[in-house]
Amino acid sequence: MDDLDPDVIQKLIADIPNEPTRLEIEKVFREFQRLKKTLARLVKHADRTEKKLEQAAAEAAEKSQEVQELSKQLAKYLSPQIYSQIFEGGQHVSLSSSRKKLTVFFSDIVDFTKTSDSMESEELTTMLNFYLTEMTNIALEYGATIDKYVGDAIVIFFGDPESLGVKEDAIRCVQMARAMATRLKQISNTWQDFGLERPLQIRMGIHTGYCTVGNFGSENRMDYTVIGNGVNLAARLESAAKPGQILMSFDTFAQVKDTVTCVERDQIQAKGFADDVRTFEAVVDEDNGSSLPLNIGQNQLTIPVSVLSLGELRAIQKSLQIALEEIGKNIEAR
Amino acid sequence: MIFTLERTKRTPSVELSENRLVVRGECYPENIAEFSEPIIGNVRDVLDKTEVFEVIFELLYFNSSSAMFLFDLFNMLDDAAGGGCDIAVRWRYEADDDSMEEAGADFEDAFEHASYVLEPRDEL
Incomplete structure (x- = not known):
């Protein structure tokens, strides 16, 4: 659009004799008409681009809403820490693992198979979801990483992806277990509503030790979980616990003994472990009676x-x- | 080939020969003057020498400053056609691209002397 250059226009004007001829006036008029048309087309183009941009922005907002809804749904399948690590870009999703000192927790409901056999599927689902929701809320309150639910069993660990140090992780885990036991006592009358004759009781086992934590599986389907002897020992301790008991290994006891009241219990023979394992019970009702x-x-x-x-x-x-x-x-x- | 430009993310490929100009891609250069001036200059030189000239546009997107460049080019082509050069302009667009179709339709009345054809294509 050199024609719009003021210098060029000035020159055009200067070239016109004092009394312009009809042809010269027609030439200027044609240029003016062309510029007017060009301007109109440009405005039209700008309007169309603006409309397209608005449309694209609306589509992007809709897509973003869809992604948010999807990620909300996905969040329910992941521990909040893992979710934020992945979605905030902190953790690369790949088949990798690391060895860390974690505190691992196992729990399951006493005689659950027997209980579930006598219940209708719908009742069982409602009851189990109620129980798992109550326990999960406590776990999240204490900053646990929920590894998985296996039927009525819950596998939890402390120390990855976030850790407050081995000692604090162990203390939080035991305090979480005590809070779970306390909550179960508080809601002991609820189970009748689900048709259970007796209140639910759970066993809990805790061990602090080195585990391998990370993503295991295949590139197409992976699970973020923990494996290793430490995990097995926590599971053995849970199996050996009495109903309502929180049973921990010496390694956990050593971390929590100054904070949590514990009682040493009988040693157990744990499958896969050469030596007998010292066990300690975390006391739940410390204020209940004298010491x-x-x-x-x-x-x-x-x-x-x-x-x-x-x-x-x-x-x-x-x-x-x-x-x-x-x-x-x-x-x-x- | 008299003048060529490689296609980039922001600029189309340009191929200019004695009788043809082909522009393909997206056009939203960071510096429109830097992009357009050599094209305008070379096309002007070619039009001074040729009697038949074909122009093919296969654009997927262009911004407002590129629209200005296109109008300048169209005016130059139409002036050349008015001066006796046989000029045919083909505006090709993807069949489902309403935006490029509408832009092509708008450009049609820029030509009084040159022939101008809108050509939908399945894919560019």
């Missing part, structure tokens, strides 16, 4: 009386009576 301070070797334990069995209480009573008698005799002799 006994005991020194056993180098371990200092505070045992709430409520967790001791009648036999254990009688044995302690007998020991104390003997001790008191001995102390009395010593005092008299002096």
Whole structure:
């Protein structure tokens, strides 16, 4: 559009004699008409482009909404930490793993198979979903990574993808287990609504140790999970736990002993482990009744009386009576 | 070939010979003057020498400053046609591309002397 250049226009004007001829006026008029047409076409083009852009923006907004809806649905299948790691680009989705010290938690419902056999599928689904929702809410509150649900069983770990350090991860895991046990007591009357005669009870097992954590499977279908001996031990501890009990290994106990009241329980023979495994129970109702301070070797334990069995209480009573008698005799002799 | 430009993400390929100009691709260059001036200059030189000239446009998108360049080119072609050169312009567009079809239809009245044809294609 050199024709629009003011210098060119000035030259055109300068070239016109003082009294322009008809031909010269016609030439200028034609140029003017052409420019007018060009301007009109440009405006039309700009309008069309604007319309197209608006349409593209609306389509993009619609697509974005669709993606958001899809990712919301997908989020339900993933642990929130894993979801945010993937969707915020922090974790590359590939078949890779790393070895880390994690605290692994297993739980399952006592006699679930027997219970489920006597229930209608719909009732069972509602009951199980209610239970899993309650437990999941607690797990998420404590920052757990929910590995998977296997029927009524829950597999959870602490320490990946986020970790507060091995000690804090272990403490959070045990505190989560205690909160789960407490919640189950709070909702113990609910199970009748699902047609269960007795309240649900669960077993829980916890172990802190080195595990391999990452994506396993194939390039087309992978699971983010943990594997290794540490995971197996947590599962064995869960199997060995009594109904309502939180049973942990010495490795977890060593991390939580200053924070959580624990009682040493019988050693267990765990399949796949050469040596017997020392076990410790995390006490749930610490405020319920009085406690006994005991020194056993180098371990200092505070045992709430409520967790001791009648036999254990009688044995302690007998020991104390003997001790008191001995102390009395010593005092008299002096 | 008198003048050629490789196709880029933002600019079309340009092939200019003694009797033909072919422009293919998308056109939204960062610097329209840098892109258009050599084309206009070379086409002007060719039109001064030839008696028959064909122009083929196969554009998928062009922005407003490229539209200005196209109008300049069309005016030059139509002036040459008015001066006696036999000029045929073919505006090809993908059959489902309404935008390029409408743009092609708008350009039609830029030509008083040159022939102008709209040609839908399955794929460009």
